[in-house]
Amino acid sequence: MFDFLQGTLSSLGRKYTMAVTGFLLGVFLLIHAVGNSFVFIGKDAFNAYAEQLHSLGPLVPVAEILLLIIFLSHIFIGITLFLKNQDAAGSRYAVKTSSGGETWGSRTMPWTGLIILAFLLLHLFNVRFVDQILPIADVVEQTLAYPLYTFLYLAGITA
Incomplete structure (x- = not known):
């Protein structure tokens, strides 16, 4: 163990x-x-x-x-x-090269993770932690009736 x-x-x-x-x-x-x-x-x-x-x-x-x-x-x-x-890297290199199998996906992973976390919190507050009087389909419909929420949902799903 x-x-x-x-x-x-x-x-x-x-x-x-x-x-x-x-x-x-x-x-x-x-x-x-x-x-x-x-x-x-x-x-x-x-x-x-x-x-x-x-x-x-x-x-x-x-x-x-x-x-x-x-x-x-x-x-x-x-x-x-x-x-x-960050501690191990010390100072930044003068020339930035992509080595060690680093890809666009691995470089952006912290940012997409933050976007997904923000999306998850938005989703929980809009769907999970609401008054459960209405059927869930109506809650989703009301949420996505706002263009800003629709945009944020699309951004979160894309991430």
Whole structure:
């Protein structure tokens, strides 16, 4: 057990943990996007999907807590790795070259992560933490009736 913990806390272990938590978050976002795409079929289909999810009862809060742990772990480890890399780099190089397999995606990952985090918070405040009187399809329709929210949702989904 100690070896596992020690390995996880190493620089390489943290990078593996970032990869695993990032993969899990990506899988969640993909599944969630597929479920939310029921809104394009119609209000009844989307409401039925939402009711099916809520029928899982206590599994929903358990899943939400696990997702929160995964999100917070990913964010915390990402920040610590970033700061550690900054310390190790010292001063900036005079010439910036792309080496070591660095891609546009890997260079922009911190920014797309921040956009996704902002989008997630916007989504939670617009859909999850609202009065549950209206059917969810109506809540989504009312939210997207505002052009700014529509733009922010499109930006978040694109990220």
